[in-house]
Amino acid sequence: MSGEVDRLREQVAGLHAELVRYNLVAWTAGNVSARVPGRDLMVIKPSGVSYDDLRPDNMIVCDLDGVVVDGDLSPSSDTAAHAYVYRAMPDVGGVVHTHSGYATAWAACGEAIPCHLTAQADEFGGEIPVGPFALIGGDDIGKGIVATLAGHRSPAVLMRNHGVFTIGRDARAAVKAAVMCEDVARTMYLARTLGRPVPIAGEDVDSLYDRYQNVYGQPGATVTAT
């Protein structure tokens, strides 16, 4: 197992650089985790540590109740939410949380992002839904994420007044969903403040989603099998 955990420590530490690159995070406000396949464990960012200072060896290993099993620092203050998702959704291998600005603006308004873009149909299969307001500190955030995603194809949920959680088959897929969620949230913000976005017919959304999930990319590298 140790080799697998080491690989995930390296992947999780490295993937935070994508949150910085795509301008999804300010200061230390965003985190990535990965499930350790076949074990009731996850690898997650330490709390309040600068992205410049993340290294494989300061990532934290927790069990799926959020209890630290390896690591000198406290885990992310969002650990309970990540852990709840892994317990409730066995196919999820990675979770990402950000307060990326455009997506969080939709979340502050309590509005789902309607689907007017082929890229959104591809990645999210329709609207990006809004989850409930929930206080940090227990399972309320985790429950809100799972309950909302259960009824949607979307791997992203906008938690009201808070920010974004995304899921994926692995941590990289969850990071991709976080990047694409902010990109869609930005384009749809611009469209809504510019004019009147034109709807895409429901059957076209279905067709785009089906094709993208099954055809896009390289053979054998399925995209976001959540």
Next chain:
Amino acid sequence: MSGEVDRLREQVAGLHAELVRYNLVAWTAGNVSARVPGRDLMVIKPSGVSYDDLRPDNMIVCDLDGVVVDGDLSPSSDTAAHAYVYRAMPDVGGVVHTHSGYATAWAACGEAIPCHLTAQADEFGGEIPVGPFALIGGDDIGKGIVATLAGHRSPAVLMRNHGVFTIGRDARAAVKAAVMCEDVARTMYLARTLGRPVPIAGEDVDSLYDRYQNVYGQPGATVTAT
């Protein structure tokens, strides 16, 4: 021919860095291709590969029906659209596709970008037109691009609910058109949400376009002869 293909592999791989530099693409959502002059071949990005990982030797060579003739990976999922343009428009030597945010916001609203900027008159000769909604997977996108550009001076078309396609005499000119399209789309978004943009008289647009296409830049280096 091999030397020419090698040169285009290098150019096409390198030009994707301009899409990243000008913030036109998120994750892997954008692609550049070049026609191999005098041959029914094109060089294009592989599908779903990160911009960090593009190199001359993983570019894909396809014929103008989109069939791979050299390359180990699948070509861009937009290959059919690029190929259609090359078949229909013999003077086009390069094609670019992006979902750049401001331009795509205009596309989501189904609105052409009206010409209120001298830079737009220079590069696009008037409005940047909107093409039809079209599903990926056949020739519909390619047909929409060609039918729309046929009636305009513009080397850029906003495909409804989708994104931007640009053309050029070569791949570099098509990339320039993609960069300038997003720049114009952004400035005109800002102008429209700020106040009431002032029109430019049609004869002034004509005069600016004519001068720019024939005088700007260094002698012998015509700008965007599409």
Next chain:
Amino acid sequence: MSGEVDRLREQVAGLHAELVRYNLVAWTAGNVSARVPGRDLMVIKPSGVSYDDLRPDNMIVCDLDGVVVDGDLSPSSDTAAHAYVYRAMPDVGGVVHTHSGYATAWAACGEAIPCHLTAQADEFGGEIPVGPFALIGGDDIGKGIVATLAGHRSPAVLMRNHGVFTIGRDARAAVKAAVMCEDVARTMYLARTLGRPVPIAGEDVDSLYDRYQNVYGQPGATVTAT
């Protein structure tokens, strides 16, 4: 004392890079200072010097009336405001001033930023208040900062028609407050221009603030104890 001043010269010079990284400043328009603990001294940026050229040895040491005690250059033109804050607020160890764009837009409208985001409740404990218009050159700016912050949990104040001042237990905490202030100002600008932001109940704001100030981050590293 010399070792402590040297440490603060290095910290203050270095922290200006965070203002640049987070796009809070144009040209030379923003500055960081630190109190020398236990001494009536502060370390501050020189006036009108490019961020590229800041080094520990060109930082200026002033007394808390703004008189230079060590340094060859003139101190920041905002030195009087920094000094006033240190005289009036003995627990403040760092002060930052910027004209960061989103926060300054709220300041230009004379509007406090209402609290619709959990991140704002965490860091600012409620709204980010607006201070009075004040001319540079005496103690008016300093008095406006102190009078406004006295009634709020917020470590940031939007000075009307001017920009942002933030305070912290040390210079790093004040820089963090400046970064988070702009992030919140941006997200709330986007939310307000997009739709109708949903309020957070007052007791939930209190609960979030209390938890964040006492639990977040690593043990022993309290966050923004102002």
Next chain:
Amino acid sequence: MSGEVDRLREQVAGLHAELVRYNLVAWTAGNVSARVPGRDLMVIKPSGVSYDDLRPDNMIVCDLDGVVVDGDLSPSSDTAAHAYVYRAMPDVGGVVHTHSGYATAWAACGEAIPCHLTAQADEFGGEIPVGPFALIGGDDIGKGIVATLAGHRSPAVLMRNHGVFTIGRDARAAVKAAVMCEDVARTMYLARTLGRPVPIAGEDVDSLYDRYQNVYGQPGATVTAT
């Protein structure tokens, strides 16, 4: 003279990096020039050359009618406008032209930027004015710049439907004015689309402008003496 021209070639080539750093230009759309003190000569960017490729030795030396006296490439297509300004305004030592997005949005609407920010009062002494629409190719743009700036303290003018021209005591001061113009244009765009910007009293604008022009920065380094 050769030493002075060499120094200006290096300065002008290098200052273009500031246009890129502050995101004022796309592709090749922006240029800097410097007057050769005491000579009827100027140093300016070559036309249509990428910012990556600018070096001291490919800068162009022209006389003040825009005729090339040293250089292998064609000078900027805006050379006539720069030359006109140098002929008409003997105290101007540097000129900058950009299509920076926020400022150009105000220009597209034909609106001056009203003064609601202390930073704008400092640098521009009041509103940033709008100049007339003018076609490229003769002295119309130059005449419009000079006629507009004659009645204002501002070192920046928004040419209608076009972009920004700024002047300064030297090329660096003109670049600073271009950077600050876009910064002010952005903040005032945000303020106008957010709410109702609060005016600054005329005498306060005068007081801020007077102080900044005479006190700010290091002794002996006057700021933007135009």
